[in-house]
Amino acid sequence: MAYDFNAIEEKWLRKWKEERAFEPKPTGKKFLLTVPWPYCNGALHIGHGRTYTVGDIIARYKRMRGFNVLYPMGFHISGTPILAFSKKIENGDAQTINLYRSYLELYGDDPTRVSEFAVPSNIASYFSERIINDFTNMGFSIDWTRKFTSGEPIYNKFVEWQFRILQDKKLIKRGDYPILYSAEEGNPVGEDDILEGDTDKVSITQFTGVYFYIGNEILLASTVRPETLDGVTNIFLNPDVQYSRIRMRGQTFIVSKRASEKLRFQRDAEFVSDVKVEDYIHKMAREPLYSREIPILPGKFVDPNIGTGVDYSVPAHSIWDHVALLEISERPDYIQVIENDSQPLDMEVIRKRFGITNLDDKEKLVEATKYVYEQEYYHGKIVRGKFKGNIVKDIKERIIDDLVQMGIAIPVYETSRRAETREGNPVIVAVIKNQWFIDYSIEAWKDKVRELIGRMSLKPDNLRNQFLQTVDWIKERPCARRRGLGTRLPMDNEWIIESLSDSTIYTVVYTIIPFLREMNFDEIDDEVFNHIFFGKGEISRKSERTKKAIEAARKEFLFWYPVDLRHTSYPHISNHLTFYLFNHVAIFPQNEWPVGVSTGGMVISEGQKMSKSKGNVYPLLTIKRKYGADLFRMYFASNADVWYDVDWRTSEVENYSKKLERFYSLLEEAKDVNGEPDGRDLWLVSRMIDRIAKGSKNFDAMKVREATVDLFFNALNDIRDLENFSGKERTLRAVRKFGKEWALSLSPVIPFLSEEIHSMYEGNGFASLQAYPTMENVYRQQESEWNFIESIVEDFRSITKVSNMKPSRMIIGTAESWKWKLLNDSKSKDVKSMIKEASPEQREFLVTLVKKKDLTQSVENEEEVLTKFRDDLARYLNVEIVVSKDAVYSRKALPGRPAIRLE
């Protein structure tokens, strides 16, 4: 009978809700599980579903293992995306409006409501409501009484408290910071704002602008290789390019006109006048290290758009400079600064090797430059000047600092490639002054985090290493922006705390949010949080109502915290999860630090990365309606292990549907059969009991895939085998023996079906709240007997296949008793000496014994077992079966492997 998953799922959703099945009270042994809250700017798709599904499987399993599990959820609304979308809708951007109309249609709402989304908070509230609905429908055992958003006032107070602590502990600092920016639009630009920014990422490259003096003026030459400055031989200016004079820090600089426009956004720079480039070419300039006079030469290859448009030439280490000099027939004395393995790279050799003839061979030049750079950066040793003896990569940062300190260089920022915004304006680099940072570079802080990582429970195993790696390179992180939704920085209201920085310790809020809501809002201040979390805030002057809520909150915090497991996808390791650890360590006492973290893989769809243009982004809701939540959960649970990427293939989904249907109808039919199972069929029960036990071990190790495959698919295959061998009636009788336990063991994965079957088998209460089943296995003997029979079936098949015959009779001869005796003796005696003493016939057997260590030996009483199964076997293989002890037949027989003769 077909099962109506919609009816079943709705029924149990209703019951869970009515009885508040997943709203735990603080008693017993607890388990707090969190998954990062979703960002609510659109409909969820299958990719979002997976992480929460894994979380829910763990939550449900732990619940069945006797833990009081809290699985809470909230909503992330801070940052720029929601703001950006609502602005686009306000401005009538057709693409965005269509997108949001389609979301409304998906959820069955009036698409004309899209205009409401011009208000950012409406996007947040609309989608958070829908997400609650989606998640509930997926069967996630989330306690929704603890929901909150990163934008609501109570939460803002909490984040302010957190940032005041960080500041008190001197973990926050200010400084200048470069960002991508559009001058025309007057805004910072993120990946989404840049044309092809998602496929071809734009980053910020730091150049060093070096001072070359010419009279009272400075030619500001920009380079990414300041380590070669000792080898400069000349300056290149592009004779076809407009240059300008600008004033910075009381000095006059010459840069390309384009650079002068961009530099204004990086520092205080004032345009003075345009410059005639020919006035400078072939003049001499003074380089800053040794005051050598070097010529200024024409170089048409110099790009005015990159850096300052002034190039200092180091022909010994730059293929561009070398080729440019060849073209104008200048050949200054090359000065080597770097050697590889005590030998410099010769640019002339490189030029020939890459087949470069002139400056028009741009691709080759780029390629050769990359080669030279990699060689000299990683392996090159400096042989001149102050930093002589060092490998470039070890000393580069210090060289830059040194030049800046000496007042002969400044940092100049440039984009890593030419880029423009979606509106068509150039992307440049601007420096934000007095940016706020959280200073994750403090070593003492890092050490505490390392200590925590060392003792945490982490899955998969390599996660520990990845964390340590991240801690090593993590630096200051800008923690506030000028725009976006979120919490204002308490020490400077002009800034809004950036969206990853406002969500580092929010998991603690789940434990107390219902109580915060009971307090008088105005009374919530730092003292309240200090009291709840540290037991030391002064609260005697609060109202009774608030005081009561504070005490209750403290109790719940102490009960639920720390987080026992935080599960999310691996891209979070190097950012969110690391910040999560840092902030906990900074703010909370050791016993409240995170206990465990696990990371999971991503979802691809139909073999490819999900993207709208490929049309392989499926909304969660659509999938649930079409196939049901159990199927979705089963698919992700069984298709790949938690930490690997998983591929959603619609073509395979059908199979799952059939299997679930079979599972259901099998158990439904088994429920009503009468009589005890035949003794011969109990092997199935034996295997199932072991499977259930193994499943528990797998779930413990978060091997969700293995647990599911084994408990579900392998079990179904066994049942099919039994059905083929013994017929339906007998199979159902065996299945009934473990039906209820089987359903329970799968409850973490397919909770709805499990509830249905559990109630069908007259189980008490919710399946979701039962203990994980255990059964004692008293059927091992039957299982061994079956293995023996199965091996005969296999042999039968391979013989018929090779011999190409359709036998009508199978004569099975079991091994003579002396073979059994020798086999048993060989276990305790030295086989070699046995061989010496044996008769020729015995010797032959003993030698085989040594060669084949894997003699099945599953049953001792082979004839008896064969007789018992004879009729079944005969029917199954469609042959007459004769069991014989006749020496003619048993001569070739071995224990565990009887001789078979087909006629």
Added chain:
RNA sequence: GCGGAGGUUGCCGAGCUUGGCCAAAGGCGACAGACUCAAGAUCUGUUUCCAUAGGGAUUCGCCGGUUCAAAUCCGGCCCUCCGCACCA
């Protein structure tokens, strides 16, 4: 470059920690058969090569090593994917 994951039989994908029972699970696809008026669904069998008796040969990115024995351990090489932040 750094760090991580991985390259398995037509495809997807287990196995590799604890070497032998691994020609290598499972699924998909393909082929044959049963059922059916037919199709579909379902079930059965086959699916590296050779072989009319349960056998043999060659295979798990490439090269080499350890071992009685290697997909599995060790060394080197080639290739693919992901992260390297200020973006949620």
